[in-house]
Amino acid sequence: MQVPAHFEYQRATSVEDAIALLERYGPESRIVAGGHSLIPMMKLRLAQPELLVDINGLADLGGISLAGDVLRIGAMVRHAELLASVTAGTHFPLLHDAERVIADPVVRNRGTVGGSVCQADPSEDLSAAFTALRATAVIEGSAGVRRVPMREFFHGPYQTAVGPAEVLVELQIPLSNSATLAGSSSAYLKVDRRAGDWAVAAAAAVLRIDRDSVVTEVGIGLTAVGARQFAAVEAEDFLRGRQLTGEHIAEAGDIAAQHCSPVADQRGPVDYKRHLAGELARRALHAAAARADLAIIGRL
Amino acid sequence: MTAALTPGTSGRRPDPFAGHASPMGHGNMVRKEDARFLRGRGRFVDDIRLPGMLHGAVLRSPYAHARILSIDTGGAESHPKVRAVITGADLERRGMAWIPTLSHDVAAVLATDKVRYQGQEVAFVVAEDRYAARDALSLIEVEYEPLEPVIDAHRALAPDAPVIRDEIPGRTDNHIFDWEAGDAAATEAAFAAAEHVSSCEMLYPRVHPAPLETCGIVADLDPVSGRLVVYATAQAPHAHRALYSGIIGIPENRIRIISPDIGGGFGNKVAIYPGYLCAVIATSITGAPVKWTEDRSENLMSTSFARDFHMRGEIAATRDGRIQGLRVQVLADHGAFNGTSQPSKFPAGFFHIFTGSYSVPAAHCTVRGVYTNKAPGGVAYACSFRITEASYLVERLVDVLAFDLGLDAAEVRRRNLLRPEQFPYRCATGWEYDSGDYPRAFELALEMAGYDELRREQARGRRTRAETGEGTVMGIGLSFFTEAVGAGPRKDMDIGGFGMADAAELRVHPTGSAELRLSCMSQGQGHETTFAQIVSEELGISPDDIEVIEGDTDRTPFGLGTYGSRSTPVSGAAAVMAARKVRERARLVAAAMLEVSADDLVWDKGRFHVRGDRAAGVGIGEIALAAHSGLELPEGVEGQLDATCVYNPPNLTFPFGAYLCVVDVDPGTGQVTVRRFVAVDDCGVRINPAIVEGQVHGGLADGIGMALMEVMAFDTDGNHLGASFMDYLLPTSMECPSWELGKTVTPSPHHPIGAKGIGESATVGSPAAVVNAVLDAIGVRHADMPLTPAHVWSAIQGRPLRTDLAIG
């Protein structure tokens, strides 16, 4: 039986309390949210924190709501809650696309949105989703609250902008790309080897087009293919300001494929993953476009 | 029952068993064991807690091949909760560092000189709790000198390959055995004369049965009586007792093996593993019971894997696809020790049944076994002693033949399937198939699937795709398998010197309830139900009143356990014969009770009555009571009705089936969706049809798993790339369609109730159907399992992958 090494456990009573505990115990202390990334690593003894600071039950970190021009998603929102949220799905269908293919219902019942992005696993689906949506992370420490754009959040595999004594409080997604606006929508597509498997590759697409089918804003996120900050910036730059045509989407896919740097593993060789990056980016763009404006399909 | 709960009125699925009492004999009934399993009340090895029990943990090698320079256990020994640390050197002093395998080899218990695969056992820590045991592992210091590993089986016999088993004096290579079957000259002649020859290299990759419950043991040596009680995950408790006795020198009468509920075995729990022996030694050192339970990674890395056959098959045929000959060369990767659990005289198991279900005039195979720096094993995962490999080989070859000749795969099978009048059929490699009507099963599968319409749909789809370049492609895959199970006749087969007959002891209690004691061992197959029904059918006692006892060497007769689908063919037959003995004894008692001649009695399931007078009769319960009473018993009855039978099967039984799989493949991503799976099985007489179907369901899921995702690959350093369920993928219900099952019933002529084994049929038959379907969809001649999205896409690009190595 796999068993973790010895550790202490404290249940935080508030965000401030959590921060205080992290500061007091130093770098060997870790936040535990849903525990679905951290605890497996502890059982394998790949992680051996001395103290777990439990933030489950902190009401400040929960909830999905509209606030001004953003949708805010609390760090402790479970995958299952995000999947069930009509508000989130209405504004950003890609969040539901992604949640549907993250792990399995058991993991989704416990795993959290905040834990997902703080884990910063290169295969984490929500990282690419929030990147494409240009979300902002709200981070709190003893010095106060900071706001970090998603595209500056990831500092490398398993490394983020969240400091050792900080807590991710929530993610905020600008409503400017809400699917409730005409000509705007999003989609997420993933290839896995089996239900519940981590992505071989996945792509997120967020699109806004004007009345002439010109792309006014676009976000393309890529999962598990070594895209910097999970974003296909070059492909976004190519599409922005261009007419949304089948050819342009195909070319954006090619650009996305060129600019990522996947590594070979048992999920597939580099050429395949690179191909998938392009193929899925293309398909996600098509799916987002189809949702944004049904009339456009005929023209693609 | 209220009206609202009546099936069909509440929207709930109707309960197929509602309102039915257990059948008297064969038929559907709810499994007796499910009441406890569904309530979480099963009792597994890890549930056992004995007073003062200690916990073991195994230190394992991080290297695939390395010399051990030194082991320092001092740090671990000074851990306050550690009670003992055992190393190979300690075992060497007891003469137990190496133990004999079931395949004429020896295997290390704890490494002494070298480690030979990643995950090999190096030391065993015994501590007061399982946390401390694990903590102490990191306090043991082992100095290794890494050596070049042999990973690719094709490199094992290269002249410059490092010698893995250099502890054996005089050994200069990694060759284990060469074995052949069939007639080489006749096959050569058939190939020389053939109009067409197709050949194909194919790998049946190393996979793992991965039972839900990992392996474990609680060993308890009573220091006063010297009696050893072992609670273990053992599919073959009696064989284990004999082997422990031989290894540790305690006579069998002082060893008791108890196998409680087992959470899946699939051949993974046949062998005796180093962890078990370490626990046994640890209980003798500490004087306390010692528990050791594997974790998932340990199970995947070190216990019996399955397959790993690198095969080159050739098929000779006429231009219209009539098979003239089959020839196969196999390179078998056995890992670092030859530790296959199979009948001793068959180093490649029953692989030589590779002519499958076809009329093949000439056939020949050679199998070469080699050592590599991987875990030992090979015979597991419902393989029927390597019939999985054989069946996959021939079913792939037939498809390759159809591909090369431009013929329809169903038509090629039709032209070659054995005909009913050929039975009993002796195949070119010597097996005698007992019974079968293959065309009937085959045509039924095609009809259930709507084969012709599927082919038309496929043609339409191909046209659309050619025009638009979009959409998925559909593929249809067939397989027809023949199994050989129920090992086996004593004259032909033994395991470790023990003949493969099974015993059954049937005790009928005074009021007519009964208990059946068996040597086989359920691992989830529903023995408590099936075997109760077998006796019920013979004696007319309700299955609810028949207790089936297995898994305790103190309470059951000797026999070799459950694997190779042998329980119903062998133990089931023993139970029938014991019940029939009881019945004949009951006839004599009934005759005395009714004061008539035994010959004048007629048996009417549960009751003897006088011929011509139904009213003059006695039931089995009354007879049982009389047999235990003061009634003066007739000659031939000593009292009571109990009976024993040791059943030596005259032949194996030969279940068969026709499978058809329909897949949709997305060529842009390589993803495969299994749309439909039609399975027609013939396992002879079905005792409990629902249990039979359950066994088939599981095996079909196995087939999807192996065909599409399961594999244990290794990188060039010998690192195991499938050592957790994140990397070793098992299929889920999401990958499985709603199975479409059909059946034909061709009784076995030599089994007392005509039953054949079913436990492994679907695992044997299904992988080829899935692979054939995927390759049919993408129009590729061959690519190895598993057909992951990456592999399917690469195969479409004309670059199929080597699935046993790290993807580069």
Ligand SMILES: Cc1cc2nc3c(=O)[nH]c(=O)nc-3n(C[C@H](O)[C@H](O)[C@H](O)COP(=O)(O)OP(=O)(O)OC[C@H]3O[C@@H](n4cnc5c(N)ncnc54)[C@H](O)[C@@H]3O)c2cc1C
């Ligand atoms: C079987 C399985 C399959 C999975 N499959 C997928 C998949 O397909 N796709 C996918 O994207 N994910 C997958 N996951 C991962 C799952 O989504 C993540 O485990 C989960 O969302 C992480 O969240 P958590 O709440 O469990 O984090 P935890 O495990 O509790 O924490 C993860 C890390 O984040 C830190 N952390 C957590 N919350 C905060 C916070 N508010 N502020 C600062 N730091 C914080 C913790 O200290 C820790 O370092 C899978 C997991 C499992 C077990």
